[in-house]
Amino acid sequence: MTVRDPAAAAGATVGDLTESELLEAVLTGLAPAVRDGHWPAGTVAPGDDAALVPAPRGGTLISTDAMGEGTDFLHRWPAGPRTRGYDAGWKAVAQNLSDVNAMGGTASALVTALTLPPTTPVAWVRSFAAGIVGAVRHLGAPDCRVAGGDLGTGGRVHAAVTVLGDPHPGGVLCRTPAAEDRGRVLAEGADLVHAQAVLGGPRAAAPAGPGWAAGGLALLLTDRAELERRADALPAADRPSPRELARAVRAQLRPRPPLALGPAAVAAGLLTLMDVSDGLGKDAHRMAAATGGTGPAPAPWLDEAWLAEAAAPLRRVAALAGTSPEALVTGGGEDYGLLGLAWPETELPRGFTRIGRLVPAGARAPAGHRPLPESGWDPFGG
Numbered sequence: 001m002t003v004r005d006p007a008a009a010a011g012a013t014v015g016d017l018t019e020s021e022l023l024e025a026v027l028t029g030l031a032p033a034v035r036d037g038h039w040p041a042g043t044v045a046p047g048d049d050a051a052l053v054p055a056p057r058g059g060t061l062i063s064t065d066a067m068g069e070g071t072d073f074l075h076r077w078p079a080g081p082r083t084r085g086y087d088a089g090w091k092a093v094a095q096n097l098s099d100v101n102a103m104g105g106t107a108s109a110l111v112t113a114l115t116l117p118p119t120t121p122v123a124w125v126r127s128f129a130a131g132i133v134g135a136v137r138h139l140g141a142p143d144c145r146v147a148g149g150d151l152g153t154g155g156r157v158h159a160a161v162t163v164l165g166d167p168h169p170g171g172v173l174c175r176t177p178a179a180e181d182r183g184r185v186l187a188e189g190a191d192l193v194h195a196q197a198v199l200g201g202p203r204a205a206a207p208a209g210p211g212w213a214a215g216g217l218a219l220l221l222t223d224r225a226e227l228e229r230r231a232d233a234l235p236a237a238d239r240p241s242p243r244e245l246a247r248a249v250r251a252q253l254r255p256r257p258p259l260a261l262g263p264a265a266v267a268a269g270l271l272t273l274m275d276v277s278d279g280l281g282k283d284a285h286r287m288a289a290a291t292g293g294t295g296p297a298p299a300p301w302l303d304e305a306w307l308a309e310a311a312a313p314l315r316r317v318a319a320l321a322g323t324s325p326e327a328l329v330t331g332g333g334e335d336y337g338l339l340g341l342a343w344p345e346t347e348l349p350r351g352f353t354r355i356g357r358l359v360p361a362g363a364r365a366p367a368g369h370r371p372l373p374e375s376g377w378d379p380f381g382g
């Protein structure tokens with residue numbers, strides 16, 4: 001079948017279109033973001049060999065993160081739900097906006113390289129473009145221009161997004177404290193702080209804490225019949241409600257990095273910052289190792305009371321997923337919250353919570369805390 005009018009291509013797949021027709025379908029989907037992208041005189045919008053975006057003096061943040069069918073999402077999950085084009089576009093963008101946020105910056109532009117099997121429905125690609133626009137708008141990245149991308153074909157869907165960002169005028173926050181703070185951190189330790197979704201966001205944005213995306217993943221990867229068997233075997237009080245199930249699945253499919261809080265962390269004087277993509281434990285140990293440098297690494301300890309509070313609402317989701325809520329909180333990835341260090345006397349921005357301590361190597365254990373295990377996601381398994 002040859003479709004020469006992409007607008008009439010209901011039911012068409014990528015293999016039915018020419019590259020320029022597919023590009024037109026993508027650009028039509030992206031039009032709202034391109035239109036809203038503030039392309040002042042002297043800039044170049046998508047459509048040329050490269051886009052030209054404005055940049056402040058003092059550097060440009062740049063990060064890239066790819067998402068592949070089979071390893072990062074499934075079109076149809078064993079539990080039944082689908083990752084629709086919109087979800088994939090949203091998540092590919094969200095995890096990149098999250099990395100700029102984790103430096104304390106503000107995203108200024110992004111490009112998307114899409115690999116599509118010829119059997120991909122054109123409707124899926126349009127929906128993907130809408131998901132990009134949705135994430136940029138609803139996560140709160142109004143200055144992020146969708147500056148272009150690339151289309152190619154291959155065996156599986158693969159989306160590589162590259163994002164540029166402007167640093168906060170107060171500087172960037174790395175995984176290691178600035179030189180002038182590092183000595184005190186290594187001698188005295190510092191508070192471990194965390195921020196999840198911004199409170200008071202859009203209606204649908206119930207804040208999901210650490211572990212919810214991993215809970216959603218565990219459920220999505222379980223066969224529907226098996227989930228039903230497990231639910232039947234659980235006492236009624238231990239069965240997750242439909243609302244809890246939806247919250248976990250949504251946390252996995254549509255993560256909501258708290259984009260206002262990276263810049264707020266710079267303004268408040270936090271010492272370090274990173275986003276939690278692989279798990280609280282794994283990422284906290286990365287920050288500890290970066291802080292320790294070539295010397296002995298300080299150790300992250302978790303406040304027992306905070307852990308109990310974060311784990312409690314996950315109890316029934318964890319029971320159905322066949323794991324413990326504490327394991328989800330400490331080892332679950334893809335929540336895209338922020339993890340950082342702060343002095344005990346620092347007043348944290350609204351949305352950040354003190355969740356533990358980074359303890360100098362060899363120092364006494366803080367009361368009411370437990371060691372944070374180095375648990376989390378490793379795509380290579382090793």
Ligand SMILES: Nc1ncnc2c1ncn2[C@@H]1O[C@H](COP(=O)(O)OP(=O)(O)OP(=O)(O)O)[C@@H](O)[C@H]1O
Pocket residue numbers: 064065099275277278
């Ligand atoms: N292929 C590569 N070439 C050069 N540098 C890389 C490559 N892959 C990763 N890095 C760098 O290694 C560091 C860690 O990479 P990683 O993808 O784990 O980023 P992250 O921010 O920790 O994770 P996430 O993207 O999930 O937030 C980053 O600074 C990244 O730029």
Ligand SMILES: Cc1ncc(C[n+]2csc(CCOP(=O)(O)O)c2C)c(N)n1
Pocket residue numbers: 065070071072073074095217277278333334377379
């Ligand atoms: C089908 C399927 N299998 C496994 C996972 C879990 N997963 C994929 S990437 C990642 C961490 C962040 O990645 P990165 O560090 O590359 O940004 C996690 C926890 C998934 N989402 N879908």
Ligand SMILES: [Mg+2]
Pocket residue numbers: 098099102274275277
């Ligand atoms: Mg990161």
